[in-house]
Amino acid sequence: MVNLKQLGVRWNKQHIRVQHTRVRRDIGVLWLVLVLSWAAAQQVQMIAQLEVVSNVAGADIFVNGSAAAVMPAATGRVLLELTPGTYTVQLVSPAYNPPAQDIVIVAGEMATLEFIQTGQEVQVGSAVIQGNVPNASVFVNGEQVGVLDASGQLQLDNLAPGRYDVRLTAPDYAEQTGGVTVFPNEVAVLELTQPQTETGSLRIVTGLSSGTIFLDNQQVGIITDGEFRMENLEVGDYVMRIEAPDFSPLEQTITINRDQTTTLDVGL
Secondary structure (H helix, E strand, O other): OOOHHHHHHHHHHHHHHHHHHHHHHHHHHHHHHHHHHHHHHHHHHOOEEEEEEEOOOOOEEEEOOEEEEEOOOOOOEEEEEEOOEEEEEEEEEOOEOOOOEEEEEOOOOEEEEEEOOOOOOOOOEEEEEEEOOOOOEEEEOOEEEEEOOOOOEEEEEEEOOEEEEEEEEEOOEEEEEEEEEEOOOOEEEEEEOOOEOOEEEEEEEEOOOEEEEEEOOEEEEEEEOOEEEEEEEEOEEEEEEEEEOOEEEEEEEEEEOOOOEEEEEEOO
16 A cells, blocks of 8 residues: 655655755856856957048958958958957058057057048159160050169159059060059069160072061061062061962071071072
């Protein structure tokens, strides 16, 4: 026969054990929440925010000499998360190159730096083109702007900020190209060295009174009184072609040697 009193005691003991287990579990969860909250708070304390504001879209932002971000055109502001400390921030752009700024940022706070371009700033710069061939022709963005002086230099002033393509040409020297970026109120320097080319000459003697000469499919001259001559050809092999009225085109490979004249006798 079941003793109800004893059964009740056993039930109470089991109920107490269950309640005790629940309490321990709740305490464990609460402890975990407190630990995670403390860790998150510690992490927040180790982060500081720096807001960089500028009206120069596309400018590069450098923090302690390292590229950190690019200024977006849409917002004109960049938010950087850094550890607390002292930083040197610089904005670099062909259109605007202000001095760097130093700032101290504190944990849990947001500091702001502004790099605002105003209309009063002089927005021009200069470039000096240097070469090893005096009187070499200087082309900027495809347009000839002058020649190098006796010392091998040409200075270009009042240039709008930006990048320019430069080309140097001179007889008996290989063409050289390069690029230079101009910043406001600064002088950019570009040095190009033109190696001397090895050249020879071509002479064609023919019974044709007239005709057109092509080298590597480019027209280079015409036959006059049965003769054609071309100086300062770079050494190497060329495909020569002669075209003339009532004459089947003649094509053959020729070789130009250094300081020599290659003579081709086209007998007709």
